[in-house]
Amino acid sequence: MGSGTAALSDVRHTEPEALGNLAAVLKLCAAGKLRCSEKTRRPSAATIRTVAEALVAGDFYPEEAVAAFAWPLLLQAGGLARLEGPRLTLTPKGRKAMGNPGTR
Numbered sequence: 001m002g003s004g005t006a007a008l009s010d011v012r013h014t015e016p017e018a019l020g021n022l023a024a025v026l027k028l029c030a031a032g033k034l035r036c037s038e039k040t041r042r043p044s045a046a047t048i049r050t051v052a053e054a055l056v057a058g059d060f061y062p063e064e065a066v067a068a069f070a071w072p073l074l075l076q077a078g079g080l081a082r083l084e085g086p087r088l089t090l091t092p093k094g095r096k097a098m099g100n101p102g103t104r
Contacts, residue, residue, distance in 0.1 A: 020056035025071045034088040043072040
């Protein structure tokens with residue numbers, strides 16, 4: 001930046017894709033495809049790959065699955081899913097969110 005030229009960056013408008021990603025991850029959860037560690041509650045490597053494939057516009061960085069790692073944690077933190085053994089399952093709040101037209 002010392003040369004007087006601004007660094008180029010991509011602008012990514014994430015609000016619309018977030019609704020699509022929420023719907024996709026809720027669907028994966030309802031289908032029983034999300035697994036997390038019972039001890040740490042972090043998603044398994046297979047779950048991260050599954051979520052990454054379902055994201056509307058892919059992950060933020062091609063080489064690092066930031067969003068794919070975060071979505072299962074967000075479902076848990078938001079009370080939309082809970083661990084039953086190693087599998088994430090939808091809570092009543094999560095099932096209700098699936099029925100919301102904004103998440104379809």
